[in-house]
Amino acid sequence: MKLSDLDINQKAIIKKIDCNDELKQRFYSFGIIKGTEIFVEAISMAKNTIEINIEDTSIGIRVEEAKTIEVEVL
Numbered sequence: 001m002k003l004s005d006l007d008i009n010q011k012a013i014i015k016k017i018d019c020n021d022e023l024k025q026r027f028y029s030f031g032i033i034k035g036t037e038i039f040v041e042a043i044s045m046a047k048n049t050i051e052i053n054i055e056d057t058s059i060g061i062r063v064e065e066a067k068t069i070e071v072e073v074l
């Protein structure tokens with residue numbers, strides 16, 4: 001399942017990140033790494049961005065970027 005498929009209030013563990021190195025480095029700087037637990041806090045009205053929580057930090061990412069992150073629902 002992809003991060004972009006999760007609903008609000010769903011928790012998951014990051015299993016794989018499949019994107020270019022530049023985006024991967026940006027994800028890593030936010031703590032978006034394999035094995036990390038994430039929580040979907042909000043999805044924008046236009047459904048083009050989602051707000052996720054990682055280790056008590058809220059981060060907004062584009063849905064297109066979220067499609068590159070494979071997760072396992074908890």
